[in-house]
Amino acid sequence: GQQVMQIPQYQHVQEGEDFTTYCNSSTTLSNIQWYKQRPGGHPVFLIQLVKSGEVKKQKRLTFQFGEAKKNSSLHITATQTTDVGTYFCAVYGSSNTGKLIFGQGTTLQVKP
Amino acid sequence: DARVTQTPRDKVTEMGQEVTMRCQPILGHNTVFWYRQTMMQGLELLAYFRNRAPLDDSGMPKDRFSAEMPDATLATLKIQPSEPRDSAVYFCASGPPRGGNGKPSPQHFGDGTRLSIL
Numbered sequence: 001g002q003q004v005m006q007i008p009q010y011q012h013v014q015e016g017e018d019f020t021t022y023c024n025s026s027t028t029l030s031n032i033q034w035y036k037q038r039p040g041g042h043p044v045f046l047i048q049l050v051k052s053g054e055v056k057k058q059k060r061l062t063f064q065f066g067e068a069k070k071n072s073s074l075h076i077t078a079t080q081t082t083d084v085g086t087y088f089c090a091v092y093g094s095s096n097t098g099k100l101i102f103g104q105g106t107t108l109q110v111k112p
Numbered sequence: 113d114a115r116v117t118q119t120p121r122d123k124v125t126e127m128g129q130e131v132t133m134r135c136q137p138i139l140g141h142n143t144v145f146w147y148r149q150t151m152m153q154g155l156e157l158l159a160y161f162r163n164r165a166p167l168d169d170s171g172m173p174k175d176r177f178s179a180e181m182p183d184a185t186l187a188t189l190k191i192q193p194s195e196p197r198d199s200a201v202y203f204c205a206s207g208p209p210r211g212g213n214g215k216p217s218p219q220h221f222g223d224g225t226r227l228s229i230l
Contacts, residue, residue, distance in 0.1 A: 030216075031215070033216075042203055042221040042223055042224055043155070043203070043219075043221050044221070045220070048215070048218060050215060088155065092216055099157060099167075099168055100157070100216075100219060102154065102155040102157075105154060105155075
């Protein structure tokens with residue numbers, strides 16, 4: 001079945017440093033979604049990418065979809081303590097039934 | 113803002129007891145998902161429904177878990193009998209119908225039920 005590998009699993013950064021998490025698939029993806037889960041909270045949808053090479057920005061967050069649509073990245077510029085949490089990528093299963101497959105997530109810690 | 117409502121927020125019970133978790137999806141959403149989250153396994157899909165029909169429950173232990181949607185405003189997840197290994201956070205999520213452009217829809221998660229089986 002469809003799987004996505006997300007790296008790194010954990011990242012500790014000093015406030016103000018940049019952060020990037022990567023999501024990789026062995027198969028071509030039709031689209032990819034990104035979610036953020038704050039400690040003790042629930043996953044919250046951030047963005048969806050559908051086009052090859054697509055780049056979208058949300059303030060300090062930059063999302064990219066690879067040209068081959070097999071990988072994606074989330075980059076945060078100048079991290080802040082409010083960025084703390086776990087970032088998940090999620091893709092739809094190959095059966096196109098609406099089943100969303102989540103990566104293992106990258107947990108970001110930001111030291112003030 | 114519309115939101116997915118889950119009850120109870122926390123549940124502590126003894127092994128062997130029945131546990132029922134409830135979810136009210138966002139009005140107008142036609143897909144409902146049940147996830148289990150643990151440190152070891154991450155987010156696992158247990159079951160999901162579209163237009164109240166179960167589409168996939170392959171991630172759910174069939175012998176003790178059951179998921180239903182008695183109506184469009186209520187989804188339930190039951191565990192009977194519960195075991196300590198069932199301790200986890202259980203999330204319900206709902207999603208709107210796909211748009212006319214065919215793009216998949218984002219999922220909206222509830223606050224979860226934190227379940228502890230002693």
